[in-house]
Amino acid sequence: xxxxxxxxxxxxxxxxxxxxxxxxxxxxxxxxxRILSPAEFGLIAMLYVFIAVGNSLLDSGLTSxxxxxxxxxQKDCSTVFYFNxxxxxxxxxxxxxxxxxxxxxYHQPILSNVVRVYGLALIINAFFGIQQTLLVKEMKFKTMTxxxxxxxxxxGILGVVLAKLGYGVWSLVWMSLFxxxxxxxxxxxxxxxxxxxxxxxxxxxxxxxxxxxxxxSGLIDKLYQNIYAILIGRFYAPAQLGFYxxxxxxxxxxxxxxxxxxxxxxxxxxxKIADDAEQLLNVYKKIMLQVLFWMAPTLVxxxxxxxxxxxxxxxxxWLPAVPYFQILCIAGVMYPIHAYNLNILKVKGQTxxxxxxxxxxxVLCVIGIVCVFPFGIYGLLYFQLFFSFFAFYINSIYSxxxxxxxxxxxxxxxxxxxxxxxxxxxxxxxxxxxxxxIGFDDLFRILxxxxxxxxxxxxxxxxxxxxxxxxxxxxxxxxxxxxxxT
Numbered sequence: 406x407x408x409x410x411x412x413x414x415x416x417x418x419x420x421x422x423x424x425x426x427x428x429x430x431x432x433x434x435x436x437x438x439r440i441l442s443p444a445e446f447g448l449i450a451m452l453y454v455f456i457a458v459g460n461s462l463l464d465s466g467l468t469s470x471x472x473x474x475x476x477x478x479q480k481d482c483s484t485v486f487y488f489n490x491x492x493x494x495x496x497x498x499x500x501x502x503x504x505x506x507x508x509x510x511y512h513q514p515i516l517s518n519v520v521r522v523y524g525l526a527l528i529i530n531a532f533f534g535i536q537q538t539l540l541v542k543e544m545k546f547k548t549m550t551x552x553x554x555x556x557x558x559x560x561g562i563l564g565v566v567l568a569k570l571g572y573g574v575w576s577l578v579w580m581s582l583f584x585x586x587x588x589x590x591x592x593x594x595x596x597x598x599x600x601x602x603x604x605x606x607x608x609x610x611x612x613x614x615x616x617x618x619x620x621x622s623g624l625i626d627k628l629y630q631n632i633y634a635i636l637i638g639r640f641y642a643p644a645q646l647g648f649y650x651x652x653x654x655x656x657x658x659x660x661x662x663x664x665x666x667x668x669x670x671x672x673x674x675x676x677k678i679a680d681d682a683e684q685l686l687n688v689y690k691k692i693m694l695q696v697l698f699w700m701a702p703t704l705v706x707x708x709x710x711x712x713x714x715x716x717x718x719x720x721x722x723w724l725p726a727v728p729y730f731q732i733l734c735i736a737g738v739m740y741p742i743h744a745y746n747l748n749i750l751k752v753k754g755q756t757x758x759x760x761x762x763x764x765x766x767x768v769l770c771v772i773g774i775v776c777v778f779p780f781g782i783y784g785l786l787y788f789q790l791f792f793s794f795f796a797f798y799i800n801s802i803y804s805x806x807x808x809x810x811x812x813x814x815x816x817x818x819x820x821x822x823x824x825x826x827x828x829x830x831x832x833x834x835x836x837x838x839x840x841x842x843i844g845f846d847d848l849f850r851i852l853x854x855x856x857x858x859x860x861x862x863x864x865x866x867x868x869x870x871x872x873x874x875x876x877x878x879x880x881x882x883x884x885x886x887x888x889x890x891t
Contacts, residue, residue, distance in 0.1 A: 560584025
């Protein structure tokens with residue numbers, strides 16, 4: 406199978422993996438949200454930053470170096486495995502010792518015990534990091550799908566059972582740990598790689614020199630992504646953080662499905678064509694426009710139907726999360742775009758520039774957050790919306806040096822999709838106001854609004870012959886012609 410065919414196959418399986426696991430996880434979250442209170446979700450959200458930072462230390466740098474290295478040896482893999490394992494133990498011990506301080510910071514005494522149990526996931530996850538990396542490197546997304554589905558399902562079933570039995574926040578803790586445990590067992594069962602007793606200093610130095618800057622960038626990014634949760638958790642009631650975290654996680658569902666699936670395939674694929682500037686530009690541009698073509702209308706449509714959707718699915722108690730969700734959906738439209746710009750820097754080995762860029766953006770972000778904090782949660786959310794567009798501008802300026810795709814040209818390419826998505830969203834919003842005035846129920850509103858939005862969106866895109874829809878049509882036709890009998 407050629408590179409293009411392998412990429413298409415990998416994308417399909419990767420999207421399948423993300424769709425299946427994310428929707429199972431979403432369904433389980435719905436069940437849990439109907440049983441547990443927003444405050445209990447808020448307590449777990451207070452700890453996300455610590456787990457995210459821990460995972461970033463284990464994930465961001467050295468494993469990316471393994472993917473980028475054309476030929477990795479047993480020596481390379483074993484060295485990174487033992488480093489990650491030792492690092493996970495060190496991070497967990499730090500969490501264990503600082504647990505009382507974390508509980509004191511949030512004024513929630515229960516968090517002291519919760520963080521000491523919840524943090525064990527870091528050590529469990531370190532046991533399958535290399536197996537997962539090798540599966541990504543080899544683009545074996547079918548195998549990854551077969552691993553992720555039972556892991557999410559097994560952990561979710563345990564979480565729902567414990568929630569029904571009255572375990573409260575602990576049901577979320579044990580759900581996460583059981584998910585990680587099943588994933589570890591399945592990765593070891595499905596992968597032939599096993600560590601040997603070897604830690605090579607030369608190999609470690611080689612991967613560390615590439616990876617430590619990505620690790621630092623990942624740490625900065627995780628802290629930035631969770632800074633809103635930290636501030637809301639520190640200065641507001643746990644229920645407010647629960648509303649924010651649910652709104653954020655649901656808005657991330659389509660982003661996670663599409664961008665995570667594509668990222669898993671595109672990074673190893675970009676590495677293969679990194680030296681062919683013209684091909685890299687063409688592939689990058691097509692992927693960026695294709696992702697935006699599907700992402701933008703999905704997020705805008707979700708923002709429009711948010712109120713009946715939350716009431717129908719999560720019940721009335723979650724309605725305060727609706728305006729948070731709508732703002733986060735619009736902010737999320739730009740995430741894949743500036744993320745792909747950053748991927749170009751990683752592929753080109755520009756980890757130095759990558760780190761500097763992340764530091765500059767996050768310093769500006771912190772300054773902005775300090776300025777808008779007096780305006781409350783909505784001030785933070787609207788700043789998050791603004792900064793998502795600003796990050797795209799900054800990232801595109803630097804990536805343009807390597808793929809000859811400047812900011813204004815990128816804006817010219819993505820603007821039609823953004824305008825069509827936005828104007829149709831506005832029209833459907835006014836349609837919803839009419840439906841509310843004549844008393845239609847939530848389910849009918851969701852179905853009619855969603856159907857109306859996407860029919861209009863695809864009709865207008867066909868009418869204006871957007872490049873993304875032309876490329877998608879050609880891709881389907883090519884795929885059908887290669888699979889049809891001769």
